[in-house]
Amino acid sequence: MRHQYSLEYARELDSHDELRSYREQFYAPYLHGKRAIYFLGNSLGLQPKTTQEAILKIMDGWANLGVEGFFLGDDPWLHYSKHITPHIARIVGANEEEIVTMNHLTVNLHLLMITFYRPTQLRFKIICEAKAFPSDQYAFRSQVKLHGFDPAETIIEVHPQPGSELITTEDILATIAEHGDSAALVLFSGVNYYSGQVFDIPRITKAAHEAGANAGFDLAHAAGNIALKLHDWDVDFACWCNYKYLNSGPGAIAGAFVHARHLENEALQRLEGWWGNKLNNRFKMEPSFTPSPTAESWSMSTSPLLLLAAHRVALEIFAAAGFDRMLAKSKRMSEYLFFVLNHIREQNKKFTIITPQAEAQHGCQVSLSVHHNAKAIFDTLMPLGIFADWREPNVIRIAPVPLYNSFEEIFIFADILYQLLND
Numbered sequence: 001m002r003h004q005y006s007l008e009y010a011r012e013l014d015s016h017d018e019l020r021s022y023r024e025q026f027y028a029p030y031l032h033g034k035r036a037i038y039f040l041g042n043s044l045g046l047q048p049k050t051t052q053e054a055i056l057k058i059m060d061g062w063a064n065l066g067v068e069g070f071f072l073g074d075d076p077w078l079h080y081s082k083h084i085t086p087h088i089a090r091i092v093g094a095n096e097e098e099i100v101t102m103n104h105l106t107v108n109l110h111l112l113m114i115t116f117y118r119p120t121q122l123r124f125k126i127i128c129e130a131k132a133f134p135s136d137q138y139a140f141r142s143q144v145k146l147h148g149f150d151p152a153e154t155i156i157e158v159h160p161q162p163g164s165e166l167i168t169t170e171d172i173l174a175t176i177a178e179h180g181d182s183a184a185l186v187l188f189s190g191v192n193y194y195s196g197q198v199f200d201i202p203r204i205t206k207a208a209h210e211a212g213a214n215a216g217f218d219l220a221h222a223a224g225n226i227a228l229k230l231h232d233w234d235v236d237f238a239c240w241c242n243y244k245y246l247n248s249g250p251g252a253i254a255g256a257f258v259h260a261r262h263l264e265n266e267a268l269q270r271l272e273g274w275w276g277n278k279l280n281n282r283f284k285m286e287p288s289f290t291p292s293p294t295a296e297s298w299s300m301s302t303s304p305l306l307l308l309a310a311h312r313v314a315l316e317i318f319a320a321a322g323f324d325r326m327l328a329k330s331k332r333m334s335e336y337l338f339f340v341l342n343h344i345r346e347q348n349k350k351f352t353i354i355t356p357q358a359e360a361q362h363g364c365q366v367s368l369s370v371h372h373n374a375k376a377i378f379d380t381l382m383p384l385g386i387f388a389d390w391r392e393p394n395v396i397r398i399a400p401v402p403l404y405n406s407f408e409e410i411f412i413f414a415d416i417l418y419q420l421l422n423d
């Protein structure tokens with residue numbers, strides 16, 4: 001489609017956007033009395049206007065019923081996952097039994113690695129992307145040390161080609177083939193946090209399995225952002241946070257996936273807690289653990305209802321908007337974003353678009369490497385009402401999301417960037 005570089009044209013695109021009213025369902029920061037352009041859905045999604053009421057409802061239940069809120073009232077908390085699991089299953093492409101909502105992302109990564117990273121003297125390596133999110137790197141190294149191995153020999157990182165920030169699928173598959181005999185786990189992100197590059201989860205998973213290793217994914221930047229089919233792709237496990245694209249609040253409760261084919265494997269090791277018991281055994285206080293037949297068997301502690309309430313209403317907005325429609329809008333927004341960025345780059349080559357522009361290789365986020373005065377340009381954005389994100393040494397990341405961003409905002413951002421680059 002041939003686009004135009006003008007405010008009128010961007011507004012025209014907005015006028016055809018069937019999701020445009022969803023923007024009003026979120027609070028947004030205001031600057032000088034004007035709604036800011038919030039391009040940080042890849043960091044902390046905006047607050048749905050329904051969140052506070054949902055949390056208050058739990059508070060009311062607590063006030064009026066005390067602990068009996070778990071069992072009584074019009075919506076007993078014990079069954080609260082029914083408000084969450086079906087939505088999340090749809091978003092990540094899973095069966096409901098494969099989903100558990102618990103803890104936080106790094107914690108879940110550790111818990112799932114306890115199960116799926118079981119190194120032996122022959123098979124012990126973890127294959128991952130270079131410059132994985134630091135928390136993941138710490139998790140990998142500490143797990144390796146926990147098992148008595150040396151991280152330097154055990155963690156095999158796949159690097160971008162020289163002069164590029166992107167890692168090719170061919171390099172990933174070649175590394176898996178090269179280390180296949182000694183690989184225990186292949187663990188990548190779904191979307192790299194720095195570059196915005198989408199990794200080819202089905203091909204990586206297939207290659208890992210052919211090599212005899214498990215395949216796991218950190219979907220922090222993928223869940224709610226790109227189409228996923230974790231079950232069909234045969235992924236062994238995955239985990240994600242819900243505070244980015246899923247708008248469930250700062251420090252939101254996180255999600256995890258364990259493939260159905262593992263759920264009945266009694267030989268699997270996991271760390272156990274009472275909340276992972278089968279529901280009808282959970283309060284029998286028996287000394288033995290009777291795992292839930294679902295991924296909930298990985299959960300250990302009492303459900304945090306205040307966090308779940310925030311998560312629930314955020315997911316209800318996804319369900320009402322329709323994830324397919326959101327993905328379609330996201331695709332149109334990215335197309336327009338790349339168009340305006342390429343347009344200003346033609347006039348001014350002072351920045352490079354790091355994120356791959358091929359449709360299958362990006363989600364909402366676009367990372368820009370700014371060649372001169374990068375930090376000064378970034379620091380000017382916020383006072384001008386644009387919330388973007390900075391990554392050292394010179395990268396500005398923005399993520400226009402389908403639920404609350406507009407084509408007009410994309411145009412305004414590009415035009416301001418153009419002026420700042422020319423100053």
Ligand SMILES: Cc1ncc(COP(=O)(O)O)c(C=O)c1O
Pocket residue numbers: 104105106107133135136189193218220221241
């Ligand atoms: C890719 C990735 N992994 C892990 C984390 C850490 O998440 P948490 O602080 O919820 O454990 C983040 C946080 O932004 C992330 O972006």
